[in-house]
Amino acid sequence: MFPFKTSIQFDRQCNQALYLQLSNQIIQLIKNQTLAPHTKLPGSRTLAEQLNVHRKTIVACYDELLLQGWVESIPKKGTFVHPNLPVLQEQKLEGCKAFDLKKDTGFSFYKNSILPEKPKKNNKSLIYLNDGVSDGRLTPIDEIARTYRRVCSKKNVFDHLSYGSVYGNDTLRDVLVEYLNTTRGLHITKENVLITRGSQMGIWLSSQLLLQKDDIVVVGNTNYGAADATFLNQHAKLERVMVDEHGLSTRAIENLCKRQQIKAVYVTSHHHHPTTVTLCAERRMRLLNLAKQYNFAIIEDDYDYDFNYNHAPILPLASHDTNGNVVYIGSVCKTVAPVFRIGYLIASKEFVDEASKLRGYVDRQGDALLELTFADFIKSGDLDRHIRKVMKIYKQRRDLFCKLLKDQLGDFFEFEIPKGGMAVWTKLNPMYSWDHFSEVARTYNLKIGDWKQYDSANLGHNCIRIGFAAHNEAEIFELINRLKKTIGEIKNSETAR
Amino acid sequence: MFPFKTSIQFDRQCNQALYLQLSNQIIQLIKNQTLAPHTKLPGSRTLAEQLNVHRKTIVACYDELLLQGWVESIPKKGTFVHPNLPVLQEQKLEGCKAFDLKKDTGFSFYKNSILPEKPKKNNKSLIYLNDGVSDGRLTPIDEIARTYRRVCSKKNVFDHLSYGSVYGNDTLRDVLVEYLNTTRGLHITKENVLITRGSQMGIWLSSQLLLQKDDIVVVGNTNYGAADATFLNQHAKLERVMVDEHGLSTRAIENLCKRQQIKAVYVTSHHHHPTTVTLCAERRMRLLNLAKQYNFAIIEDDYDYDFNYNHAPILPLASHDTNGNVVYIGSVCKTVAPVFRIGYLIASKEFVDEASKLRGYVDRQGDALLELTFADFIKSGDLDRHIRKVMKIYKQRRDLFCKLLKDQLGDFFEFEIPKGGMAVWTKLNPMYSWDHFSEVARTYNLKIGDWKQYDSANLGHNCIRIGFAAHNEAEIFELINRLKKTIGEIKNSETAR
Numbered sequence A, B: 001m002f003p004f005k006t007s008i009q010f011d012r013q014c015n016q017a018l019y020l021q022l023s024n025q026i027i028q029l030i031k032n033q034t035l036a037p038h039t040k041l042p043g044s045r046t047l048a049e050q051l052n053v054h055r056k057t058i059v060a061c062y063d064e065l066l067l068q069g070w071v072e073s074i075p076k077k078g079t080f081v082h083p084n085l086p087v088l089q090e091q092k093l094e095g096c097k098a099f100d101l102k103k104d105t106g107f108s109f110y111k112n113s114i115l116p117e118k119p120k121k122n123n124k125s126l127i128y129l130n131d132g133v134s135d136g137r138l139t140p141i142d143e144i145a146r147t148y149r150r151v152c153s154k155k156n157v158f159d160h161l162s163y164g165s166v167y168g169n170d171t172l173r174d175v176l177v178e179y180l181n182t183t184r185g186l187h188i189t190k191e192n193v194l195i196t197r198g199s200q201m202g203i204w205l206s207s208q209l210l211l212q213k214d215d216i217v218v219v220g221n222t223n224y225g226a227a228d229a230t231f232l233n234q235h236a237k238l239e240r241v242m243v244d245e246h247g248l249s250t251r252a253i254e255n256l257c258k259r260q261q262i263k264a265v266y267v268t269s270h271h272h273h274p275t276t277v278t279l280c281a282e283r284r285m286r287l288l289n290l291a292k293q294y295n296f297a298i299i300e301d302d303y304d305y306d307f308n309y310n311h312a313p314i315l316p317l318a319s320h321d322t323n324g325n326v327v328y329i330g331s332v333c334k335t336v337a338p339v340f341r342i343g344y345l346i347a348s349k350e351f352v353d354e355a356s357k358l359r360g361y362v363d364r365q366g367d368a369l370l371e372l373t374f375a376d377f378i379k380s381g382d383l384d385r386h387i388r389k390v391m392k393i394y395k396q397r398r399d400l401f402c403k404l405l406k407d408q409l410g411d412f413f414e415f416e417i418p419k420g421g422m423a424v425w426t427k428l429n430p431m432y433s434w435d436h437f438s439e440v441a442r443t444y445n446l447k448i449g450d451w452k453q454y455d456s457a458n459l460g461h462n463c464i465r466i467g468f469a470a471h472n473e474a475e476i477f478e479l480i481n482r483l484k485k486t487i488g489e490i491k492n493s494e495t496a497r
Helices: A018-031 A044-051 A055-068 A141-153 A155-160 A170-184 A198-210 A225-233 A250-259 A281-294 A349-359 A368-379 A382-409 A434-443 A451-455 A473-496 B018-031 B044-051 B055-068 B141-153 B155-160 B170-184 B199-210 B225-233 B250-259 B281-294 B349-359 B368-379 B382-409 B434-443 B451-455 B473-496
Strands: A071-074 A078-081 A193-196 A216-220 A237-241 A264-267 A297-301 A326-331 A343-346 A423-428 A463-467 B071-074 B078-081 B193-196 B216-220 B237-241 B264-267 B297-301 B326-331 B343-346 B423-428 B463-467
Touching: A018 A055, A044 A055, A055 A071, A055 A078, A141 A155, A141 A368, A141 B141, A155 A368, A170 A193, A170 A343, A170 A368, A193 A198, A193 A349, A198 A225, A198 A264, A198 A297, A198 A326, A198 A343, A198 A349, A216 A225, A216 A250, A225 A237, A237 A250, A250 A281, A264 A281, A281 A297, A343 A349, A368 A382, A382 A423, A382 A473, A434 A451, A434 A473, A451 A463, B018 B055, B044 B055, B055 B071, B055 B078, B141 B155, B141 B368, B155 B368, B170 B193, B170 B343, B170 B368, B193 B199, B193 B349, B199 B225, B199 B264, B199 B297, B199 B326, B199 B343, B199 B349, B216 B225, B216 B250, B225 B237, B237 B250, B250 B281, B264 B281, B281 B297, B343 B349, B368 B382, B382 B423, B382 B473, B434 B451, B434 B473, B451 B463
Parallel strands: A216 A237, A216 A264, A264 A297, A297 A326, B216 B237, B216 B264, B264 B297, B297 B326
Antiparallel strands: A071 A078, A193 A343, A326 A343, A423 A463, B071 B078, B193 B343, B326 B343, B423 B463
């Protein structure tokens, strides 16, 4: 008989039941054919004695093996290892490279060569030049967490725990209708609102509905990289038009329209990403007229609506749209914090219906509890109060950063003070390259990031975005300091040459 | 001069600044060409007198109009409406159908005829026969909300508010490695884990990476409808194989493999959706060997792992996979509540890397705060305690529901008591159709839902899933009662005929 006594080990400290410890070990013995098919297992009384456990443990173990299909019971004969169990084939070593289960895949799949990787951050002593992100330290996290808990302690919370609407929570949709109609001059009802997981999901859903292979989408010759990647991943064709100090050139778009059917224009109307300019009134109206005349969609990504330091926000294209041409996208990710993936896609009912259907198969639905939390946060006026508060701070940071950059590094960097947003579009003196600058900067614990993303059309403008909003006063001084040291070293090595 | 006095109205109760009220009204006048291009605006002093406001208000208003590009200022001449503003073209009425901005779209887009709509629920007096969902009332919502708030009050919370990893929060990934290795016999490290928004996102990401047009994916001839739809939406070809009391037929899969390259097999190993049977040990091992031999992926959707009433959970295929063939998908949506979209996709590093890259362009990232909350919930043992608690309750509900169904309606419904899960696979006596049954049931406030989803292969099995877990004892009695009334009326109308 098989030496069960020496092959089976019980761990009496472990909180797994003995019968399970036993059955799992017997399964291992069956899987590696130590116990071959047809092998008769000892009677429960015999095995119980051998292993010094209660007979009930053995009976429970055999029941378990039977239920799982590892053994079969033949009346009046006993319990036998299942006769037809196949042997598991292990991966053979090929040449000298061992198969690494953690890393290698035993089947082929489609790898994506279009979407770029997202950058990873992990070093605290580094200063990262960011693209223009908010300062997490200003997030009213206490208020939000308190509201979340209040939402969870309401009697009706159980209505929100099960599967919900693919459109998002109804209360938040109602609140957004009022909020967007008031603050942005929209004229929408609830059926025009889909709650998304941030603006990116809005861009992604729009591109799914608007673009198939070889469809044309118009973007600026400088443009938001993640939008470009999203459209390219749909195998759409990007037509790039000039961006000047008034934004996208509507004349260039008109010329394109005369030659071919375009499906969509992507515009960050308020401020152009990355150059931070605002689309002027004339072009806003021309773009709307072109969309009507040539039947294309305007994907208006209004990520920066809330941040205007020199004047009131300009009403979005969507507020002037009387022909159903605009898909309007926004989120609280910039105004509150990126971790709260609460955004919206505003469009005609039929577009919203289609987009919602699709999202139902991607992540099924949003987080109703967080959506209710933000419904409260917006309706109570807390969002507006928060925006007013951080606006003041960001304006001070913009002014300080721009002053220092101008005063101390004006010979090396050229820029306009941005009227809004969280970043300065900064041109490095053409004598230098960001490539080299970035290399030297690393020695001063300054990480420039992916500067190439800002020039996907290869214009050679030598500009990148430098975010100022996430840094407090001391950090701005330190950032300028590291920029100066970098420039210093670059100049020194020039002189030495 | 234009009659500003009678054209402009101020609302002094409104908290919008006067200069903005004024500029917005002037913009309207410019947009509809009441103020034509080239029109000279009155001097600030004159207009201030006319409108009875401070001169500074007019200056601020003109600055705003200038900044937005609606007017231009010519030195020594004054302020003029911008000469080149186009007129906005309004949609013309076509025939007698008015253009409805709320509903209609001014461009063409791709409508999806593959994905079915998600059902909507809105009537509280109705009992919905569900597919097998958990009872939200048993969700430990207090503990979770308390943990969420604790996470938010930690000092390091600010590290988690900005853009985070596309793989999901690192702490939760670590916790899941330990949890899944312990409870499910996996052998994974962190790089094998992508945190998803529930199982559906795992299925969706897998289908994106594995399937392109005409690729073959094998599913049961009864199968989870949302998985079918997700694969079909990739334009993949579904090959359906028989499902019997031991699950998917591996013999049928082998026969398919001999004829053509298959890309993937989708399996809900633990319990087959919808029929609730468990894939037996022999077939588990055969399926793994086939995957190795024929280089296909096994998408193992283990949604029901935690719910076994008659025996310990069977270790998933992924725990026996030594060749990197299994993509293992699970979530807390069934065990805790669907609103918490926390799931995982477990696979080789290269597969996880690709899937994460793609998800970065869909919703950018998960909710780090909720992920930290669940890291705590799992690590503290609260999840396991919760599962043990609800398991007992669900087992009682299963027993009660099955007993009542058998005793009181045994002539009309045929079923096996499910060994696990939250639903009974229920066959209606072939003399009756669910179509008719459903119609009659509505008169008793009982909604059967989309029964056709369970027979996409048109087998005519006349079965549907009836979820029992979400109903308490009283509700189960009421549900049985309504089923009885429905049957009663169907029989009566037969007799009358």
